[in-house]
Amino acid sequence: xxxxxxxxxxxxxxxxxxxxxxxxxxxxxxxxxxxxxxxxxxxxxxxxxxxxxxxxxxxxxxxxxxxxxxxxxxxxxxxxxxxxxxxxxxxxxxxxxxxxxxxxxxxxxxxxxxxxxxxxxxxxxxxxxxxxxxxxxxxxxxxxxxxxxxxxxxxxxxxxxxxxxxxxxxxxxxxxxxxxxxxxxxxxxxxxxxxxxxxxxxxxxxxxxxxxxxxxxxxxxxxxxxxxxxxxxxxxxxxxxxxxxxxxxxxxxxxxxxxxxxxxxxxxxxx
Numbered sequence: 001x002x003x004x005x006x007x008x009x010x011x012x013x014x015x016x017x018x019x020x021x022x023x024x025x026x027x028x029x030x031x032x033x034x035x036x037x038x039x040x041x042x043x044x045x046x047x048x049x050x051x052x053x054x055x056x057x058x059x060x061x062x063x064x065x066x067x068x069x070x071x072x073x074x075x076x077x078x079x080x081x082x083x084x085x086x087x088x089x090x091x092x093x094x095x096x097x098x099x100x101x102x103x104x105x106x107x108x109x110x111x112x113x114x115x116x117x118x119x120x121x122x123x124x125x126x127x128x129x130x131x132x133x134x135x136x137x138x139x140x141x142x143x144x145x146x147x148x149x150x151x152x153x154x155x156x157x158x159x160x161x162x163x164x165x166x167x168x169x170x171x172x173x174x175x176x177x178x179x180x181x182x183x184x185x186x187x188x189x190x191x192x193x194x195x196x197x198x199x200x201x202x203x204x205x206x207x208x209x210x211x212x213x214x215x216x217x218x219x220x221x222x223x224x225x226x227x228x229x230x231x232x233x234x235x236x237x238x239x240x241x242x243x244x245x246x247x248x249x250x251x252x253x254x255x256x257x258x259x260x261x262x263x264x265x266x267x268x269x270x271x
Contacts, residue, residue, distance in 0.1 A: 025051055026076075028119050028128040030112035032056040036132055038070055045074025053125055055080055055112035080115035089118040093146065113138060117146035136181055155193040158182045159201060176202045176210065 027044065031037045032054035038061070041052035051074065054061055058077035065072045080086065090105035097105075109115045113134055119125040130139045140156055149156060159178035178198040183190055195212055202210040 024126045026125045028053045028116035028125045030055045030116040031133040042070040113142045117142045155190045157194040
């Protein structure tokens with residue numbers, strides 16, 4: 001049973017071994033007053049040579065770290081309310097919004113989530129990690145307003161990763177599931193966009209090209225529903241939008257024996 005349990009350290013080691021953090025040296029953490037975030041920041045700085053940028057009141061963060069017996073010497077502590085870059089970041093934010101005053105932008109950027117997002121936009125940080133305290137909707141909003149969507153992406157989406165130990169192979173099998181938190185009822189166009197974005201993210205994180213299967217509540221056509229009819233009609237138009245990706249018409253997460261029912265195949269291509 002222990003072989004099936006992965007700790008946070010195991011997952012991070014797996015990501016590092018797959019070179020997914022190559023090129024990332026400065027990570028903004030706008031929820032630094034949360035002890036989970038402080039603990040993670042200490043590990044990143046001391047074990048992985050990554051510089052966490054902790055947003056908050058430095059004196060309070062250091063006091064909290066002392067109580068938790070955490071070493072933050074490898075972290076950068078930044079107070080968005082007093083940081084000297086806020087004026088330049090406000091002007092950068094207003095550059096695409098002529099009707100917005102710099103004063104209004106400055107007030108907004110005093111909030112850690114927006115200040116941190118603008119650090120990424122300006123190039124002063126490589127990435128931002130949030131969601132332990134802030135609701136997902138606010139994190140997405142800040143990202144869209146301050147950083148924007150990547151070129152070619154029209155639909156923001158989410159995904160989560162599952163790391164499955166494999167006894168027969170070194171390392172771990174990584175599965176990505178999308179979209180589980182943002183788009184409740186995507187159109188076929190949005191579904192294609194989500195598939196592309198998720199595949200690109202998988203490649204960047206894991207370092208290999210993914211095989212894609214479309215999740216449906218209709219296993220091998222066993223269910224009928226208007227939504228399925230629409231996808232069946234529209235989806236072939238969007239397959240060309242997903243170049244160089246392996247699209248699986250019918251795929252299993254876990255290999256099944258020949259004695260098991262085909263209805264247990266729960267990942268089904270909608271066609």
